[in-house]
C-alpha cells in the first residue's frame with residue numbers, strides 16, 4: 040500500500056471534517072458509541088478473516104478477473120463515503136451526480152457516441168445489461184434476444200427475468216458467435232448481443248459482420264463489453280488484430296462496460312450507454328419519493344435502479360482525471376501492458392514442451408492446458424486440476440490460476456491428436472489484467488514448468 044495515498048486520504052478526510060464542522064458541531068449520540076477495546080477485538084478478527092483471501096494484488100495471481108482497485112480510486116471512494124451521496128437523484132448528491140455525468144460523457148466519447156446519447160453508471164455489468172435488454176424489450180416487445188454460447192451466463196437469466204425468449208447461438212471454431220448459425224436461427228430475433236471480450240477467453244466477436252446482417256434485417260445490436268470495453272482505446276494498437284471491430288461500436292444501439300473490471304474501480308461500477316436518447320421515454324416514472332428540485336435530468340429518471348453509491352462516480356471521476364482515456368497515456372498505457380503480457384505469455388506457451396495454448400488471445404486472457412503422456416481429455420482435466428491446486432500451496436513462489444471447462448467436441452476439432460474420453464475437458468485460464476503481469480511473464484512461465492514437473 041502506497042503510504043503517500045494513506046496520508047493524502049487522512050489529510051483530505053480532515054479537510055472535509057472542517058467543512059462538516061462549518062455547519063456547527065454536535066455530540067455524537069451515545070447509542071453510536073462502542074468501547075475501544077471491543078473495536079480493537081472486532082477489527083483484529085476482521086483483519087484475520089480478510090487474510091483468507093487469495094493474493095489478488097500480486098502478479099502471481101493469474102486466475103480470475105479479480106484485482107484491487109487503484110489506490111487513488113479507493114481513496115476517492117473512501118473520502119466520498121464519509122458523506123455517502125446517493126446518485127439516484129440530483130438532490131441525493133449534487134456534486135457526485137455532476138461527476139457521474141462528466142465521466143459518462145467520457146465513456147460515451149470512448150464508445151464513439153459523440154454528444155448525443157443516454158447513459159449512466161450502474162452497480163454492475165449485469166444490471167447494465169439488464170437495462171439494455173429491458174430497453175430492447177420495450178423497443179421490440181414481441182421479439183427475442185440472441186446471444187452466443189460464449190456470452191455471459193447472465194444474459195439467459197436476464198431474458199428469464201424479462202420474460203423474453205433467449206436464443207443461444209453456437210460458436211464457431213474460433214470460439215465466437217457463428218454468423219451462419221445466427222442467420223439460420225429460429226425464432227423472431229429483435230436484438231443481438233455481441234460480446235467484445237468474452238468472459239471465458241476474452242475473445243472479440245465479429246461485430247462488423249453481425250452488424251451488417253442486423254442492419255439488413257432491422258435487428259438491434261447490443262454490445263456487451265463489460266470486460267473488454269476499455270480496450271477500445273487500443274483499437275489501433277499493433278497487437279489488436281481487427282480494429283474494425285472497435286470502430287463498429289458507434290453504430291450499435293447500446294454499449295455496456297464495467298469500470299470495476301478494467302477501469303481500476305472498486306466493485307459497484309458498471310455503465311450502460313444508448314445511442315438514441317429517445318429510449319429515455321421507457322423509463323418514465325413519477326414516484327412520490329424522489330424529490331425534484333431542479334429541471335435538470337435526474338440520473339434516477341433514466342435508470343432501473345434507485346439508490347446507487349455516489350462514491351462510485353466520485354472514484355471514477357478522480358481516476359479518469361489522473362488516468363485519462365487515451366491510447367498512449369493514462370489508462371491506455373495500463374491496458375497496453377496487459378495486452379502485451381498476454382501476447383508474450385502466448386509466445387512463451389508456444390515454445391513450451393509441457394503446455395499447449397488453445398489459441399492466440401484477442402485481449403489479455405490466455406487459455407492453455409498441460410501436455411500429458413496419455414493425451415486424453417480425462418488426463419488433461421486431471422492434470423489441470425492438480426496444477427491449479429498445487430499452485431495455491433506456496434505463498435511466495437505460488438501461482439494462482441483458474442480452471443475453464445470446454446466441450447470436448449470443440450476441443451478435439453482444435454487438437455485432433457487428443458483422445459476424447461469425456462464430454463468436457465478442464466483446462467487452465469489466466470486473466471492477465473494487471474500491468475505488473477508484463478514483467479512477470481518469464482517468472483510465471485518458470486513457475487508453470489515447476490508445477491508441471493511437480494504434478495507428473
Ligand SMILES: *Cc1c(COP(=O)(O)O)cnc(C)c1O
Pocket residue numbers: 162163164165166168190191193234236237238263264265266297309
Ligand atoms: C463480467 C461480465 C458481465 C457481468 O458483469 P458484473 O459486473 O460482474 O455483473 C457481463 N458480461 C461480460 C462479458 C462480463 O465479462
